[in-house]
Amino acid sequence: xxxxxxxxxxxxxxxxxxxxxxxxxMPLYAISADEFLEVxxxxxxxxxxxxxPAEGKAIYVMFCVNCHGEKGDGNGPVAKVAKMDPxxxxxxxxxxxxxxxxxxxxxxxxxxxKAVDKSVYMPAFSMVLSDExxxxxxxxxxxxAIPPYSKD
Amino acid sequence: MFRKILRISLVLIGSLIIYSSKGFAVDxxxxxxxxxxxxxxxxxxxxxxxxxxxxxxxxxxxHGVVSDxxxxxxxxxAQNILFVIDLSxxxxxxxxxxxxxxxxxxxxxxxxxxxxxxxxxxxxxxxMVSIDSGKVVTVDLKPMPSxxxxxxxxxxxxxxxxxxxxxxxxxxxxxxxxxLDREIKIRSPHGIAVTSDGxxxxxxxxxxxSLNIVDIKDFKVEKAIKTGAVPLNTVIDSKGAFAxxxxxxxxxxxxxxxxxxxxxxxxxxxxxxxxxxxxxxxKYLLSINKFSTGIYDKIYSNISDKGGIVxxxxxxxxxxxxGKTIKQVAVSGDITDTIILSRGSVKDASLKGGGxxxxxxxxxxxxxxxxxxxxxxxxxxxxxxxxxxxDGAIEIRLKALSYIFAPNxxxxxKGDTVRFIITNIDEKSLYIDxxxxxxxxxxxxxxxxxxxxxxxxxxAVMEFKADRKGSFDFYCSNFCGPVHHxxxxxxxxx
Numbered sequence: 251x252x253x254x255x256x257x258x259x260x261x262x263x264x265x266x267x268x269x270x271x272x273x274x275x276m277p278l279y280a281i282s283a284d285e286f287l288e289v290x291x292x293x294x295x296x297x298x299x300x301x302x303p304a305e306g307k308a309i310y311v312m313f314c315v316n317c318h319g320e321k322g323d324g325n326g327p328v329a330k331v332a333k334m335d336p337x338x339x340x341x342x343x344x345x346x347x348x349x350x351x352x353x354x355x356x357x358x359x360x361x362x363x364k365a366v367d368k369s370v371y372m373p374a375f376s377m378v379l380s381d382e383x384x385x386x387x388x389x390x391x392x393x394x395a396i397p398p399y400s401k402d
Numbered sequence: 403m404f405r406k407i408l409r410i411s412l413v414l415i416g417s418l419i420i421y422s423s424k425g426f427a428v429d430x431x432x433x434x435x436x437x438x439x440x441x442x443x444x445x446x447x448x449x450x451x452x453x454x455x456x457x458x459x460x461x462x463x464x465h466g467v468v469s470d471x472x473x474x475x476x477x478x479x480a481q482n483i484l485f486v487i488d489l490s491x492x493x494x495x496x497x498x499x500x501x502x503x504x505x506x507x508x509x510x511x512x513x514x515x516x517x518x519x520x521x522x523x524x525x526x527x528x529x530m531v532s533i534d535s536g537k538v539v540t541v542d543l544k545p546m547p548s549x550x551x552x553x554x555x556x557x558x559x560x561x562x563x564x565x566x567x568x569x570x571x572x573x574x575x576x577x578x579x580x581x582l583d584r585e586i587k588i589r590s591p592h593g594i595a596v597t598s599d600g601x602x603x604x605x606x607x608x609x610x611x612s613l614n615i616v617d618i619k620d621f622k623v624e625k626a627i628k629t630g631a632v633p634l635n636t637v638i639d640s641k642g643a644f645a646x647x648x649x650x651x652x653x654x655x656x657x658x659x660x661x662x663x664x665x666x667x668x669x670x671x672x673x674x675x676x677x678x679x680x681x682x683x684x685k686y687l688l689s690i691n692k693f694s695t696g697i698y699d700k701i702y703s704n705i706s707d708k709g710g711i712v713x714x715x716x717x718x719x720x721x722x723x724x725g726k727t728i729k730q731v732a733v734s735g736d737i738t739d740t741i742i743l744s745r746g747s748v749k750d751a752s753l754k755g756g757g758x759x760x761x762x763x764x765x766x767x768x769x770x771x772x773x774x775x776x777x778x779x780x781x782x783x784x785x786x787x788x789x790x791x792x793d794g795a796i797e798i799r800l801k802a803l804s805y806i807f808a809p810n811x812x813x814x815x816k817g818d819t820v821r822f823i824i825t826n827i828d829e830k831s832l833y834i835d836x837x838x839x840x841x842x843x844x845x846x847x848x849x850x851x852x853x854x855x856x857x858x859x860x861x862a863v864m865e866f867k868a869d870r871k872g873s874f875d876f877y878c879s880n881f882c883g884p885v886h887h888x889x890x891x892x893x894x895x896x
Contacts, residue, residue, distance in 0.1 A: 280653035280673065281833065283611040286631035289833070290609060308589070308609045312885045316803055316832050328803050332827040335785065364809060370787045371801065373810035377875075378547055378888045380569050 294393040298402045300352065301382075301389025309383055310390050317371065322394045336369055344395035352402075355388045356381075432681050432742050433753065434688060436717075437464040437476045439736030440842055440853045440879045442769025444476060446492060446753060449742050450686045450719045452729045454757035456492055460485055462769045462851050463844055463879050465738040466508045470515030471747060477506035477520060480844045480853065480879070484509070484518060484531055489743075492750050498536045500529060505846050505875060507887070508739070510555040510562060517577070519562045521550035523887065524846055524875040528553065528564055528573075530580045539580050543573070551887050552593050556618060557600045563618070565591035565605065567888060572605055574621055584621045588614050593635035597660065598642045606633040606647060608884060613647050613656075615663060625663050629656045632833070632884040634676050639684040646687055648675035650884060651834055655689060655720065669720050672697055672730070674834055676881055679740040686728075687720040690737045692881045693836045698732040703763050706778035710860035712766045713838040715881070733759045734767040736842070736880045766855055773850035774866040782825050782861040788812060795819040795865065800891075802841040802856050804832035804883050807876070810891030818868045818895075824854070825861040831883040842880030845893055853879050868895045 281289075290311050292304040310322075317334065319326040322341035329338050341347060347355075354366070360381070363372030375384060392399040430448035433455065438445050440463055446456040461478035468475050473495070474487040482504045486496040500506060505524020511517070520529045526548035527540045543550060549568040555561070561583070562575040572591050574584040590608040596618070597604075603616040612626045613633060631651025638645045638660070645658045653674055657667035669687070677690040694716045702712050714732040721728050760767075784799055786808050791797040796818045801808045802825065814820050824843050831839035841856040849870060854862040878889035 280649075281631045281651050283628050283630045283649075283652065286611050286651055286833070287628075305589070312609065312832075313806065313888070316806075316828075327829050327832075328827055331829055332801065332803075333783070362809065362811060364787075364811075370785065371808045373806045373808050373891070376547065377810055377890050377892060378549060378568055380545065380547065383568075383570070 292390065292393075296389060296393065297399050298352065298389045298392050300402075301385035301387075303386070303390040303393050305383065306386035306388070306390030309379065309387055313375065313379075314387070322391065332371075334369065334371055338369070338371070341391045342394050342396055344397040344399060347391070347395045348397070348399045348401065352388055352392075355391065356384055359384045359387055431683075431745055432686070433745055433748050434679070434740055434742045435467045435469075435474055436690070436733075436737040436740045437467040438734065439463055439465065439738045439881075440769060440844070440855065441735030441767040442478075442853075443735060443767075444474070444487060444492075445733070445735070445737065445759075447717075447759075448755060449681055449688060450721070450729055451755075452717055452719060452731045453755040454759045455753040455755060456757065458487070458492060458494070459769075460494060462853050465506065466520075467739045467741050468509055468511045468518075469741055469743065470511050470513065472515055474741075475509055475511050475518050477509055479506055479523075479877075480846055480851070482506065482847050484520065486533060489747075490749050492752060496533070498531055498533075498538070500531070500538060501525065501527070501540065503847050503873070503875065504529065505877075507550075508552045510553045512555065512559045512577075513557075519553055519555060519575075519577070521553040521564055523549050523551045524877065524890070526550065526568075528562065528575055530577065541575060541580060541582055543582070545569070549887070552591070554594045554596055554603075556596050557598060561618065563594050563596065563603050565594055567591060567608075572603070572616065574618070586616065586621050586623065588616075588623065592633070595636040595638050595645065597638055598640070602660075604636045604638070604645055604647070606636055608632050608634065613645070613658060627658065627663065627665065629658070629665065630654055635678050637678055637680045637687075639680055640682060641684065646678060646680065648678045648689065650674050650676060650692070655687060667725065669725050671718050671720070671727070672716070674836070674883075677737065677739050679742050681742045682744050685722060686742075687722055688740055688742060689718045689720065690740060691716045691718055692736075693831075693834070693838065694732060695836050695838050697730075699838070701732050701760055701762060702766050705766060705855060705857055706860060708778050708780050708860050710778055710855075710857040711838065712840050712855055712857050714760055714766070731759055738881075768855055769851065769853050771851050771853075774852055774864055776854055777863045778860045779823070779863055780861070781859055782823050788814075791821060795821045797821045797823060800824045800843075802826045802843065802878070802889075803828050804839065805878070805885035805889040807843075807878075807889065807891040811894070812891065813894045813896065814868050816868055816871050816895050820866055820868050822864045823861050824856055824864070826856040826858045828858060834883050836883075839882055840880050841878050841882050841889070843876060844879035845874050845876045848874045848893070852876075855880055871895050
């Protein structure tokens with residue numbers, strides 16, 4: 251076997267190893283602390299007197315986005331696959347959301363969809379979240395409405 | 403010629419003797435104990451070799467293995483029982499019934515082994531149990547919901563420290579009198595470790611990606627160090643020089659210099675660790691990795707003839723000096739807690755090597771069922787809710803997704819035949835991107851053994867008679883991601 255051939259073979263081996271590594275490692279790549287904090291970071295402005303939207307966002311990201319989506323538009327990854335009917339609420343829809351009282355949103359999160367005649371998919375978060383955190387979620391949801399929420 | 407044959411035979415016989423006695427496992431200097439979660443077992447294995455030495459069937463959902471040097475203590479989160487296990491015989495010698503609905507998730511033991519302290523995640527209570535008398539005293543946390551999911555004790559035995567994820571706080575509870583003493587705000591707290599001098603508590607904050615160093619006396623956060631994504635558990639070495647914290651989201655163990663209060667090392671693990679422990683000589687770290695995607699994909703056969711793939715979790719031993727993984731094996735169950743003891747301190751001659759954690763092609767090892775019928779059907783794509791079935795049963799179509807059950811409040815009447823049809827509708831585990839996410843479903847304290855696994859692609863069908871009135875919490879009983887503990891619901895029987 252010539253030297254050149256050997257070199258070619260070695261490069262091919264490196265190339266295939268790299269492909270293999272990336273191919274397997276990439277989809278399993280773990281997120282870093284910074285990437286995680288970026289996802290949970292709140293960069294907007296509070297529009298309600300009650301609740302802390304920054305705390306609310308951290309919880310929203312963990313409990314709500316699988317259905318309501320990262321943008322809060324109701325297009326979460328599971329919503330489509332499970333063919334949820336009705337679709338999860340679009341929290342960015344200011345026209346609808348801004349007309350709802352803070353207490354009503356609080357109640358829907360706390361007691362779940364069934365208790366307020368909405369979707370059964372919406373669980374009762376009173377099981378695990380404090381009232382304070384539920385108000386934090388309401389405060390966050392208010393900040394993503396378009397047109398903006400301005401009633402407080 | 404004859405001599406040659408004799409020599410070969412001697413070598414063969416010799417190797418056979420060595421092989422059958424499994425001398426290599428017995429040589430491992432440490433013994434690890436793991437509470438196996440949904441397999442209902444205490445698992446005993448060698449460290450660093452990770453050979454299975456023994457498995458003891460105990461209950462339904464086993465958590466929180468701790469030791470006072472003489473005994474081991476574990477709790478059954480499903481059945482509300484504390485078990486005392488004799489270390490010298492590796493067998494249960496006592497069980498103490500906890501309160502109805504208590505939902506124990508983590509335990510701590512006093513140095514003298516007389517009192518055990520238990521975090522009742524599902525009930526919002528913290529219990530002190532006297533091992534001799536079996537007397538149980540509780541502190542009721544307020545406001546509700548409170549979710550004490552992790553507990554540890556200070557070296558002087560004066561305080562228990564408890565994390566409560568529902569109220570983003572860590573509690574300091576005095577042991578005598580047994581009462582709530584102080585609390586401190588820390589967002590989404592999880593594991594806590596206390597330095598051997600009793601000065602500091604190291605608290606993981608899941609959603610702040612940090613390790614919080616808490617001054618125990620003044621009870622305030624002295625410093626928060628950004629460590630990794632979704633930090634869960636922390637261990638401290640025997641000299642109090644370094645702490646190690648598992649990062650569930652970033653799949654690594656972070657090493658922290660406690661004098662400098664800074665990160666000095668990162669050990670990648672595969673993948674998504676939860677519990678970690680350290681060997682008494684500070685040489686080895688044991689990481690319980692909740693996902694094995696791409697490593698142990700094909701070990702189990704499908705959970706049913708309708709499909710349903712479960713990828714097992716794994717244990718990984720890291721040699722701290724080199725930072726290298728020296729052993730990794732697939733394990734059954736959902737190992738919730740581990741402890742590593744010196745072989746010399748265990749003195750149980752019945753612990754022998756050669757056991758297998760998982761048999762290739764076998765089915766996932768779920769604790770035995772009592773009082774319930776379980777089967778699987780192709781994934782049910784009907785909407786969730788509570789319906790009257792044609793055969794008169796109450797059919798509860800429940801969806802499981804990262805990280806909720808829908809619906810999570812279920813009302814039935816006493817005497818009803820209840821049929822849960824539970825479907826995992828996840829595409830993948832949220833934030834850790836694992837497509838092989840498997841949830842679990844277990845009802846606490848119902849007098850029926852209800853643990854099932856919920857792989858994607860199939861629905862678990864669980865049927866039983868609701869023969870007891872009351873309120874029974876159900877929860878995810880297979881670690882599924884950053885908010886696994888919070889995945890809960892309630893069955894109300896009127």
